[in-house]
Every structure is written in structure tokens, then in C-alpha cells.
Amino acid sequence: MICGFTTAVYYMEDVKPQLLKVTIDGIEVEVEPGTTILQAARKIGPAVAPPAMCYYQPLKGSGGKCRACLVRVAAGSAKDPRPMPKLVASCLTAVQDGMIVENETSPQVIDARNGIVEFLLINHPLDCPVCDQAGECDLQNFAFDHGKATTRYEEDRRTFEKRDIGPYIQLHMTRCILCYRCVYTADQITNKRVHGVMNRGDASEISTYIEKAVDNDFSGNVIDVCPVGALTDKTYRFKNRVWFTKPVDAHRDCPTCSGKVTLWYRGEDVIRVTARKNEWNEVTEFICNTCRFETKKTSDWTIEGPTKVSRSSVISANKYRADAIKPSFGERLAAADYKPIHDERDTSQLTIQQLPAERFAKVLPSALEPES
Numbered sequence: 001m002i003c004g005f006t007t008a009v010y011y012m013e014d015v016k017p018q019l020l021k022v023t024i025d026g027i028e029v030e031v032e033p034g035t036t037i038l039q040a041a042r043k044i045g046p047a048v049a050p051p052a053m054c055y056y057q058p059l060k061g062s063g064g065k066c067r068a069c070l071v072r073v074a075a076g077s078a079k080d081p082r083p084m085p086k087l088v089a090s091c092l093t094a095v096q097d098g099m100i101v102e103n104e105t106s107p108q109v110i111d112a113r114n115g116i117v118e119f120l121l122i123n124h125p126l127d128c129p130v131c132d133q134a135g136e137c138d139l140q141n142f143a144f145d146h147g148k149a150t151t152r153y154e155e156d157r158r159t160f161e162k163r164d165i166g167p168y169i170q171l172h173m174t175r176c177i178l179c180y181r182c183v184y185t186a187d188q189i190t191n192k193r194v195h196g197v198m199n200r201g202d203a204s205e206i207s208t209y210i211e212k213a214v215d216n217d218f219s220g221n222v223i224d225v226c227p228v229g230a231l232t233d234k235t236y237r238f239k240n241r242v243w244f245t246k247p248v249d250a251h252r253d254c255p256t257c258s259g260k261v262t263l264w265y266r267g268e269d270v271i272r273v274t275a276r277k278n279e280w281n282e283v284t285e286f287i288c289n290t291c292r293f294e295t296k297k298t299s300d301w302t303i304e305g306p307t308k309v310s311r312s313s314v315i316s317a318n319k320y321r322a323d324a325i326k327p328s329f330g331e332r333l334a335a336a337d338y339k340p341i342h343d344e345r346d347t348s349q350l351t352i353q354q355l356p357a358e359r360f361a362k363v364l365p366s367a368l369e370p371e372s
Contacts, residue, residue, distance in 0.1 A: 020097040024048050025105045037090035037101055038069055042280065049280075050103055051113070051142050053120070053227050054179035055091040056282055062184050063091035066120070066177065068142060070112050075100035087112055113146040120177050121147065123157045124228070131175070133229030135242035135314045138281060139177065160205065165195060166214040168234050168293050169223060173205050176230035182206065182222035189286050190216045206230070217256055220292040224275050224283050235293055236272045243314045245271065247307035252300060256288040262307050263298075270296040279310075 019030040024041050025048045031040045039057075041049040050071055055063035063069075069091050073084040078098025087109060090101075103109060120139060128134045160173035178197065183206075186193040194212040197204055208214060214222070223231050245264040252259045264272040273292050275283040295301070309316045 020095055020099075022095040022097075022099045022101065024101045025103050031095060033094075035095055037071060037073075037088075037093050037095055037099075038063075040095050041090065041101075041103065046279065048103055050090050051138075051145070052091060052280075053138055053142065053177065054181065056181050056184070056225060057280070058282060058284070058286075059181065059184040059188060059225070062181060064089055066116070066179055068113065068116050068120075070109060070116070072102040072106040072109050073099060074102050110146070113142075114148065117143050117147045118151065118153075121151065122153050123174070124177065125157065125159075125174050127175075130238075131229040132232050132237055133175075133226075136281075137229065138227035158202065163207075164213075164234070165208050166219055168220055168289065169214055170232050170234050170237065171206060172230050172232065173207075174230075175228050176206055177228055178204055178206070179227055181225040181227065182231060185222050185225050185286075186214070186219075189218050189221060192216070217288045217290075218286055220289050221275065221283065221286045224277070224286075233272065233293075239271055240266050245315075247309065247315065249276065249304040249307050250301035251304065252291065252295065252302060254288065254291055257291060258285045258287070259291060260285055261287055261291055261301075263301060263303075268298075270298060276307075 017032050020033055020035070021028055021030055022037070022040050023029075024037070024044060027044050027048060029040055029044050031043060038050055038052065038055060050069040052063070053066035053068045055069065067089060069089055070087040071090045071093075072087055073093070075081040076084060076099060077096035081098070081100075090103075121143065124139065128137070128140060131137070134140065158174070163171045163173070165171045180197065183193070183196050186195060195206060195208040195214055198207045199205060220233070223233050242264075245266050248263045248265060250261055250263045252261075260276055262274050262276050263270050264274065273287075273296060275285065275287045275292075278284050
């Protein structure tokens, strides 16, 4: 008793949220409540992760615009196993315990994605041979997996004049698919956004407010988040193709940003500087314009080593001196579940029954010959 009052101390134990089990393309994964289907699929790996053109994990509020990540929910949850009546956007749909999701294994999903690609390419120009984004374009990869060689669209495509929206950025609105990524980036990492989506319907376009230019310390990041070639780097425009360059991770002491970047070399010259991206082609840390546009000497950077590049990317054609081959779904799934086996047994002491078939012929060539 202290001053007539009883004091008591209560200790609150940390209660961890119960994990939810969700099955995607036959693979079960446990995630925390509030996780979306797309995030759960990415936790499994690229083999089952749906494509995404507008969703960008570092940007709050992104997603739900392109419909590229549609999936089929075959069972809503363990308590209510009924399937959802329509395909859902995986970037916005939260998982439930016992949910069963079909992505690559559903013909309905594949057919829907084929239609989404056709829809995105209605107004998008087929200028990949001259576009700076070629070789690292999300729409190009999406069309490679689900696109068609012909189009049914007969009307005139909408076209816009190229515009400079700042000292470093050129806007080619004809290529834009209105994913809103650049708008969210300017909203969340700059002090004041001066560009956005103007008008409505088929007249919608990315534009700046009257007589305004995108000019701030982090304006160059809208180039990195653009999934197509609508926003391009004026200092790099038409200088090279991405598969002729070699990416290298580097960093410097920068008072404005983290200073962690990717340097793109052609020979011994740094021709471009970009922010680092993860396996989902998303920027992990945004960088300032000083690092991006004004620091292009090797002596200004501390080189960490070659950037890790996917073997199926066209960038690897120059890095690994091999043809870039897009793996099939089965190959990607096998790679995700691959476990190395270390077999150091002495095969000289094994019997014929224990030897692998392909090594039969080396030990006893006559053993595999058919009987006469």
C-alpha cells in the first residue's frame, strides 16, 4: 500500500498474429493476416507470382488499375470453400485461411491475361526497336508471355507530341498505359507534386499543371518506376541498347539519399545511373538527381561488383555471352523447389541394381544391349 492506493504492474505478452495458410498453384504458404494474394505468391517465388504492371510495393496505394494480376480463387476459405464468381485482382485481394488460388494453372486466367495484353497494346505503339526501355520493359515481357502477333484493332491509335517535363525527363505520352506509378512516386517522395493525370476516359494523359516543370531533387525516380518507355532519361536517350551495357552495383556518400545505385557501363564509360531494383523490378531505395544525372565518373563511386541479372533477361546476353531463353512455367516451378543433393558415394562398389541407368553403359556396356 502506497498512500492508500494499491499499485499493480501488468505485463503484456507479445501476441504474434496467427498465420493464414493459402495454396497457390498447388503450393501452400503461410502468411500474416492482411497479406494480399500477390504478396503471398511473391513469397513463394517468381514461378507462381502473377505479373504486375501498376502495383509497386514501395508505393502506398498502387495497384488495381491494369488488371494484369488477375487470378481465380477456387476456394474462398476453409470456412467458406465456395469459389469467387469472377477473377479478382491479386494485388488488392487479401488472403483467407484455407484459400485456394489458381494462377498459371487456370486456363481462364491465361485467357484473361491475353485479353489484358491486347487491351494495353491498343494504343501503345510498336516501337520497341527505337524505344530506350526495350530490354527492361515490363509491358514487353508481359506481351512476350501472353501477347499475340496480330491485333484486331482497326481504329486509329491515339498519339501525343513528345514533351519535356523537366530538365532531365522527356514524356512520350503515346507509350503511357496510365499505371499512375509516377504520380504516386511524386506524391510520396517529393515535397510537391506538379504532374498528374489530366482529363478522363480515352482523353486521359499524364501532364504537368499549367506552365509547371517536374524539377525537384528526386524527380528522376519517375523514370525508374515507369513500366514502359513513357518517361525517359534525356541524358541517356538513344545512346545505347540495354543489352550492350554492363550493370555494376556501386555506392557513394551522398547527403541527400542512400547513394546506392546501379552503374551502366559501355566499355569504360558510365552512360547511365539508376536506382537499384529487386527481383520484381521494383526500386528498393530511391535516389537523388545528383547521383542519377550529375555523377557519371567511376572515380566518384565505390564499386561493389556486378549486378545480379536474371539469366532469362536480355541483359544477360552480353553479361553471360549466352542466348536469353525465357523459362517455361514448369522450369520456373522446378527451380523454385530445387534442392541440391550431395551424393559422394563411391560408385565403384555399387551393384548394377544400385547404379543409375545412364551410368549402366559406362560400367557394363553389354548389360543394356537387347538380347538376340
